[in-house]
Amino acid sequence: MIGGGNGSFIGAVHRIAANLDGQIDLVCGCFSGTPSVSVASGRNLFLPEDRIYNSYQEMIEEEAKLPEAERMDFVSIVTPNHVHFEPAMMALKHGFHVVLDKPVTYTLEEAKALREQVKVSGKLFALTHTYTGYPMVKEARTRVLRGDIGKVRRVYVEYPQGWLYSDCAGVNKQAAWRVDPKRSGKAGCMGDIGTHAFNLVEYITGLKAIELCAELNTFVPGRLLDDDGAMLIRYEGDAKGVLTASQIAVGEENALKIRIYGTKGGLEWCQEEPNTMWMKWPDRPREMIRTSNGYMSEMAAHNSRTPGGHPEGYIEAFANIYRNFALTLQAMKEGKEPSSLCLDFPSVQEGVRGMQFIETVVASSNSDKKWVKMVD
Template sequence: MTKLNWGMIGGGAGSQIGPTHRISAGLDGHFLLCAGAFDIDPDRGKAFAGSLGVSADRAYGDWREMLAAESARDDRLDLVTIATPNATHYEISRAFLEAGFNVLCEKPLTMTANEAREIVEITKESGKVCAVNYGYSGYPLVRQMRAMIANGDLGKIRLIKAEFAHGFHADAEEADNPRVRWRYDPAQAGTSAVFADAGIHAFHMACFVSGQTPTELSADFASLVGDRQLEDDAMINFHFNGGAVCRLWTSAVAVGRMHGLTLQVFGEKGGLSWQQQHPEQLHWTPLNGRTQILERGDSDLSEQAVRASRIPIGHAEGMPVAFANIYMDLADVLNAQRTGAKPDPMALDFPQAEDGYWSMRAIEAAASSAKANGAWTKL
């Protein structure tokens, strides 16, 4: 298989997410890092590109220079990953999509629902792929949950309980740390802080595994540390279009909680429970039966879970491998695009622009509901 040409914007030296993308994209050998604009400082970005083995003629000072140069190349990029600050996602994604590039954008896709809707429309018009990195949906046992629910193993879904709660912003003395403060500044973060940053992953997971979308929500936002303008704790109730009720808690002040991403789904015939800090196991309890532990790597799991597993049972996989499943899906779709073939249907599970749009609608509706003392708000 010919490797796909891949480029990055952002994710340079000191980035939290950049190394994960590079590990994940390279894991299966589908992508070759050919180009990048890695830093807001042009010289620093070019030097970092060189350290990664990117040739000097494809080490760019900024994304505009990268767009102009790559658009003129015969060996242009097959995929561009955008890992820049949130407020830049819309402008960069739009520009590359309109120029005919496929895009994988870090979440949030945009800062507003209107911007996200524009990206969805541009994606459809261009015929290109726009993926959003809700990378936790790449975990094999999350895909097992989705497959079991779609197969009817749980019967009608009644209740979903989703959490993403940590305590890393609980120290009042750290409230003015620039790495923390921006998250609670509406000018930089938008209308929501912890729900838009962390809770939105739990929201996407609830939609992803259940196959349902929300029709209305009621939100309670709280700012519990200092004089933060945006929430550092939130509880949100959703009504889904398939009849399920979802209870979502997200927090940045839950001292003692580390990552805290968990998902439980309860149906007429049984329940499922998964924790991102223990991703190798999925707890399955049939109605009136005993709880069973499904292990990642078991041969009798769903095709989706087997496809997403790389190493034998008993050897732990992790977040980069979950992200790698998003890149594997994209490689399948882009190679099919290149050859005119149809991609594996299981490759179409990657989060797309529509997921980014739903997320922004949920964020804006939750912020509006919270301001109205939890009034039920239509999406």
């Protein structure tokens, strides 16, 4: 692991998620740019001293020298956005598979370069777009792609949070880097959570965004990046979308929600009650779909662990990415064809797509033109 030292939120989540299914062991790490923090963090994680490194460069180099059976199989990179690209490139080049926190890189160019390197290296690459790890999101995709709701017409996706409603960068470490353009990139709220919403739509519907009309807002005085935004999106096949994301929606926690309406039916899913999905019909009662029931698809069942009514949550969704990554990796190591059930995790292409989204949104927000085509 690179990053995720003591006090990190997302690093701890990565470790729990990786642990959960007993497929992955943490064997080494560089948990901070500050060596003493890295060492202290590694000790807390019961790592032997010689596998705790002072820099990610050192770690990648040293691990690459170990015999194949002993060295790490892959690296998890859980640093802020501006420290994604270099360690990822270096790991790939040294022959390691990579799991990378999103957004994939700081710039679109880096993302494309990384995509190229993944292709060239033939290594596995996973991007932790967590929300597509939920079994119900996979169920939604399955149902939409097989035509249950007909041709998609209308998509509403929203991602309201409230935790940045005031100027808390001075006291909240999580907030500090997110509102700092040097560490976050061109977009704040839209990069941090808007990309999740954008990814969710393309994942579930299989439709690509064509052009969009966006307005980004900065409500908290003195903030340098957007903390709120909304847009109209035109998708392939004449489907129309509205995407909103906000981090000043006071009192909201993490209420990512998607609603899709087609010619035959509709569906609705909200991340805060992830085990439930609604199917809506013109002429019969709305149905409450619940995880781990017999009527669920094979894809959803593969990504569930407990029987109906025993709620699974965010950590399990996260763990699904790691588990599918690990199962694919095992298959590769055993020379087998990985199952299509396991191959379903977000990769570098979703990362490139996310960076294209950020570029386009920022361009649109600065433009007087109504529609801006998706940047390529």
